[in-house]
Amino acid sequence: MVWGPESFVGGHPTLDFTNTVGGSTRERVEWLVAYADLVVWARAAEVVDDDEAAALSALAERRPDEAAQALAAVHRQRDALHRWLAAAVTGGEVDDADRARVADDVAGAHRAARLAPDPTRGPAWSVTVDDAGLALPGRRLALATAALLAGEERTRIGLCGRCSWLFLDPSPSRRRRWCSMATCGNRAKAARHHARASGERGGS
Template structure:
């Protein structure tokens, strides 16, 4: 399957969430797609994050994960997803936080402290996000299941990206409404 790292794929609002969102349709085993299954996609992700990631304090240009560290990075991604998905659902636990902190510590020990490393930047992003005073701003898109930060003033943002998931949801409602009207 061919894809590109477009701005929509960085709708999470934080690098850590964008990394977690690299698994599409995570909750549906039949349709689940791991964008990092292709090793070159991880390198492309690092380059695209420089242009599209909401966290602009990235060290001038992220560099990809070295092949020897790929499995540790995937473990970090899964710990990020597990912790923040549970937090967004209101069922976060100290155990999930411990798993996340262990993954972050392992990443920082293994990757060194190179701020240009995608691993280091992702770990730091997860730390900033976990220290956030407003965990209620963390949401799960009802259309695609991605994690995102709701930065709207009244905390009413419903979709990760209005132009993609919001339009799909509205189009679906319109389709079913018209179908029901035609049956009546």
């Protein structure tokens, strides 16, 4: 998987993380199939740097069972987060188990993190490979989730009406409907055009 700009339309690492799999309104496609996929994505998303990515890859090779467990935990973290945020955005029923999972992930990340000496320069909370091992990507993403939920950006989270990806809507009207006009927006327009054309042929 090559992670190009079209893969990062969420506007925040937390939302891009939830978008690494298909949602409930489209065919489910899993892109983080192996721990190596998680490392490649995390590097592309700038969740980890080159040295950290290399350290995680080497650690996963030495401890494949632990890597598989860490990947499974990331899947659960991501899926609960997506369901919880999607329910909040749409006004749907929130699953208490999903909300508890998000809270536990954030709390666990803070327990593993250290407060930065100077929080005015970079992230206030820091967690390293030495602190978290193979759980580092998940821990970093949980800290990013906490930061998102603590700020005003949380009020701008939107849900794509076609693919269910999450994104930040910076527009004043907050009427953005698609994760990207280049993908879902154009597909929706094409579907409407096809439906109109089919209706016209059927009525002639």
